[in-house]
Amino acid sequence: MFWTDRIVEKIEVWRKDTTKPLIVRDEKTMSGRAHVGSMRSVAVHALVSEVLTEHAIENSFKYEFNDFDPFDSIPPYLDASFYKEYLGKPLYTVPSPELGFENYAEYFSAEFITVHKKAGFYPSYYRATGLYRSGVMDPYIKTALERVADVRRILKEISGSEKDDTWLPISVVCEKCGKIMTTRAYDFDGKTVAYACDKKITGITSCGHTGRLSPFSGGSKLFWKVDWAAKWGAIGVGVEGGGKDHSTKGGARDVSNHIAREIFGEEPPFDTPYEFFLIGGKKMSSSKGSGSSAKDMADLLPTQIFRLLLIGKDVREQISIDPKGDSIPRLYDWYDKLAEHARNGDKDDYARLYALCTPPKEREALTTPWQMRFSEVAFLVQMPHLSLHKEAKKSKGSTLNSVELDALEERAEYARLWLMSYAPEKYRFVLQKEMPKTELSDIQKKAISSLYEFMQEGEKTGDAVHSKLHTLKEEIPITPKELFSALYRVFLDRDSGPKAGWFLSVLPHDFVLKRLKEAY
Numbered sequence: 001m002f003w004t005d006r007i008v009e010k011i012e013v014w015r016k017d018t019t020k021p022l023i024v025r026d027e028k029t030m031s032g033r034a035h036v037g038s039m040r041s042v043a044v045h046a047l048v049s050e051v052l053t054e055h056a057i058e059n060s061f062k063y064e065f066n067d068f069d070p071f072d073s074i075p076p077y078l079d080a081s082f083y084k085e086y087l088g089k090p091l092y093t094v095p096s097p098e099l100g101f102e103n104y105a106e107y108f109s110a111e112f113i114t115v116h117k118k119a120g121f122y123p124s125y126y127r128a129t130g131l132y133r134s135g136v137m138d139p140y141i142k143t144a145l146e147r148v149a150d151v152r153r154i155l156k157e158i159s160g161s162e163k164d165d166t167w168l169p170i171s172v173v174c175e176k177c178g179k180i181m182t183t184r185a186y187d188f189d190g191k192t193v194a195y196a197c198d199k200k201i202t203g204i205t206s207c208g209h210t211g212r213l214s215p216f217s218g219g220s221k222l223f224w225k226v227d228w229a230a231k232w233g234a235i236g237v238g239v240e241g242g243g244k245d246h247s248t249k250g251g252a253r254d255v256s257n258h259i260a261r262e263i264f265g266e267e268p269p270f271d272t273p274y275e276f277f278l279i280g281g282k283k284m285s286s287s288k289g290s291g292s293s294a295k296d297m298a299d300l301l302p303t304q305i306f307r308l309l310l311i312g313k314d315v316r317e318q319i320s321i322d323p324k325g326d327s328i329p330r331l332y333d334w335y336d337k338l339a340e341h342a343r344n345g346d347k348d349d350y351a352r353l354y355a356l357c358t359p360p361k362e363r364e365a366l367t368t369p370w371q372m373r374f375s376e377v378a379f380l381v382q383m384p385h386l387s388l389h390k391e392a393k394k395s396k397g398s399t400l401n402s403v404e405l406d407a408l409e410e411r412a413e414y415a416r417l418w419l420m421s422y423a424p425e426k427y428r429f430v431l432q433k434e435m436p437k438t439e440l441s442d443i444q445k446k447a448i449s450s451l452y453e454f455m456q457e458g459e460k461t462g463d464a465v466h467s468k469l470h471t472l473k474e475e476i477p478i479t480p481k482e483l484f485s486a487l488y489r490v491f492l493d494r495d496s497g498p499k500a501g502w503f504l505s506v507l508p509h510d511f512v513l514k515r516l517k518e519a520y
């Protein structure tokens, strides 16, 4: 069973009150440009929401941009001398890197929204500051402050984290310097808390100010694990998963579950932990700014392929992609394999995934057009004298319909983009106009001469050339490596290339004959 269907079945069993609409929630702290790995969480929640809807379970997907957390490090792509003074302040008070955005968090949220849209995910958005200012968090803040001894006990018992007797589970914004990271709140009198701006944090100065303020209606922010549990209650969250790193025993989720039950007296939402998302084998963090940003990846892939990357793997498996390696052509091949199952009318996980790669709105009108393999399209777009349409028609064996032509054009556009950006050297080809300087062995020459005789009979299909190359191995005899490297050498001046039979069939026939003759 496809992972989302399995999760939704579990949710149906778990859910006791079947009339209340379910709220699916996810959140991201907007500390900088979102890394593509952040999209896994968005995709898990968005897809669960989509499948719940399919099962006629009323639900909504709410996505929080956390703009209340502190600005704790300056991403390498920003001017450190400008941003230094904002370290330690809440994100909503940090200026946007560009004009036209209310603040730093809004700037990066806007970019991340375009990525969600590219994937066909349309959650309803809200901001952490809006939630706190609305007052819905106030009863939870009050309870957490009144029962702080129990909060401290839970933290110690579950995660082993010890807090001193004055510690309160909130942080306040210093009225003098505007920082949230450097303040220490204590002494709750039922209406206000005392605080001192005196925390020692490397690289961030505290101003020493002391005062009292109301922690309610946006005056304070609960610490993460308490904040998480409070939001579940305040919003009425029914489904919310977390990354594998937060889902261990004694981890953030475990602590928040205990706080939800023991402090707020509410059941935590249905949990659906998910595995890591690796780029080039590494787990990247968005604040480091290294690796591929969500925006870069969204720009590189059409919607269906982007969705496949995000939802194709079971939540229990890691996603691993290396845009500088074979990952991109493999993603397309994977998609084409799914399409084949759909075309055959299969009712399996492949066909299911194929359908889910298209956003719900367009899913009903979904067709499975014939598609040329991505690696072939990528090769053809590099051969200026070849017509992509003509070769596609030859490859399909009949004229392409308008849907297939559109699909071909789209693939060509994304192939060009990939070739200009991440494509590794082995996918970049230049057809050699002149015979390259190369030393072929007598055996290689003999094989090329035999191939020339065969090609001289007339234009051949890729399969026919492929079969001929196969027989040459025995006939000459020649090892496949020697044979193929000779062919790639004389046409592309390199040792590897696309499937040789297909490649020789798409090049202009006269050119192939001329070059083969020159080579032996």
Ligand SMILES: [Zn+2]
Binding pocket: 174, 175, 176, 177, 178, 179, 182, 197, 206, 207, 208, 209
């Ligand atoms: Zn201060």
